Amino acid sequence: MSDGDGRREGRQRARTDFRFDDARLCFAFAGTLADRGKDVQVERLAGPEDLSRWGVESGCTTVAPSCGEAELEGARRLREAIQRIGVALAEGTVADHEDVAVINRAAAEPTSVPALSADAESVRWDGDGVAAVLSMVARDLIELCGSEQRTRVRICGNPDCGTPFVDTSRAGARRWCSMKTCGALVKKRAYRAKAK
Numbered sequence: 001m002s003d004g005d006g007r008r009e010g011r012q013r014a015r016t017d018f019r020f021d022d023a024r025l026c027f028a029f030a031g032t033l034a035d036r037g038k039d040v041q042v043e044r045l046a047g048p049e050d051l052s053r054w055g056v057e058s059g060c061t062t063v064a065p066s067c068g069e070a071e072l073e074g075a076r077r078l079r080e081a082i083q084r085i086g087v088a089l090a091e092g093t094v095a096d097h098e099d100v101a102v103i104n105r106a107a108a109e110p111t112s113v114p115a116l117s118a119d120a121e122s123v124r125w126d127g128d129g130v131a132a133v134l135s136m137v138a139r140d141l142i143e144l145c146g147s148e149q150r151t152r153v154r155i156c157g158n159p160d161c162g163t164p165f166v167d168t169s170r171a172g173a174r175r176w177c178s179m180k181t182c183g184a185l186v187k188k189r190a191y192r193a194k195a196k
């Protein structure tokens with residue numbers, strides 16, 4: 001089980017833990033490939049079980065959907081299409097037609113459906129597995145593209161990261177995908193360099 005920061009309870013966050021803090025659903029999914037600016041990236045969707053776990057930790061479903069290698073490969077294609085469209089939004093360029101087609105195919109699948117418990121105190125999500133989770137992710141990107149927030153998409157200022165994010169700050173001057181991760185890391189590096 002994880003807390004709101006994607007950290008497993010009772011331990012420090014590992015490089016392979018999912019990140020949800022300060023992120024839209026679609027860009028949290030893009031962040032499942034970490035360290036895009038480095039020679040060696042960190043693949044957080046290393047196996048089908050990781051994709052199932054992401055579905056639960058993201059809040060898209062309450063029951064881990066079954067997943068195979070084919071679904072995992074499809075999810076990675078969707079992730080990379082989201083990443084490239086996020087970069088296009090940040091740079092003010094036109095998105096690739098094939099990436100748009102990947103997003104639209106995923107969004108066309110039925111999503112998970114919320115169901116209120118009998119006592120109206122909790123919600124569970126019922127859906128058709130991984131396709132429903134990925135549909136929610138794709139639809140989140142589509143919603144972003146159709147909103148005024150599309151002009152506030154930025155790429156993280158940590159050169160090792162490269163994850164898109166939506167700058168929701170009033171001044172429009174946010175530089176990091178998350179202050180808790182990339183912002184703190186870059187500031188720590190700058191402090192150490194200055195101390196030397």
